[in-house]
Amino acid sequence: MRExxxxxxxxxxxxxxxxxxxxxxxxxLEAVKEARAHGDLSENFEYHAAKREKNQNESRIRYLENMLKNAILISDTSREDEVGINNTVTLYMEDDDEEEVYKLVTSIRGNSMHNMISTESPLGKAILRHKVGERVLVKASDTYSYYVVIKKIENTSDFGDEIRKF
Structure with a gap:
């Protein structure tokens, strides 16, 4: 999938x-070299752990390089009065009679535990490019949908959020 x-x-x-x-x-590399110096590699836990960590690092590098190679570059700018990427949005959830706050982010930064929702999620897709006061239908699945009202939009394009680890 192209991110x-x-x-x-x-x-x-x-x-x-x-x-x-x-x-x-x-x-x-230094950890592998050091562990190899301890002797018999077949029973050397430090060697196997160091090799595993080295391989995981190399795998992560390849994954990230591949992601960049295949990525689609999108703009994170939006009009002041509409929901866009990196905006923090206060939503009124009609079904629950509660307000919730979310930050709209790209899929690699999505983290529902920290109220960071992806533009690819049902809620993110529904509210993207809408304005304060608008009532928006969120189609969560084929059988379930609900309405939210956009109460407030704040531009919060900060650099503090980490890329989600895979």
Whole structure:
């Protein structure tokens, strides 16, 4: 699947790749070298653990490089009065008679535990490009849908959110 990434997402991914290549990779190689020096490799737990960590780091680098190679670059700018990427949105949930606050992000940054919803999620797709005061139908599945009202939009394009680890 081709990920939709903002310029900020790309910069974060490039920074992680660079960190993994320049810092983590040499540390892993040194750990493997050190563990190999302890003798018999067949029963050397440190050696196997160091090799596993080295391989996981290399796998992560390949994954991120592939993601960048196949990514679709999207804009994170939106009009001041409409919901866009990196906006924090206060929604009135009619069914629950409650307000909830979400930050709309790209799919690689989505994290429902921290109220960061992806533009690919049913709620994210529904509210994207809508304005304060609008009542929006969210189609959660073929059999369930609900309405939300957009109460407030704040631009919160910060750089503090991490890329979700896979």
């Amino acid at each position: 939709k990434l903002t310029k900020t997402d790309v910069e974060k991914i490039q920074a992680e790749i660079e960190h993994r290549k320049l810092v983590v990779r040499p540390e892993c």
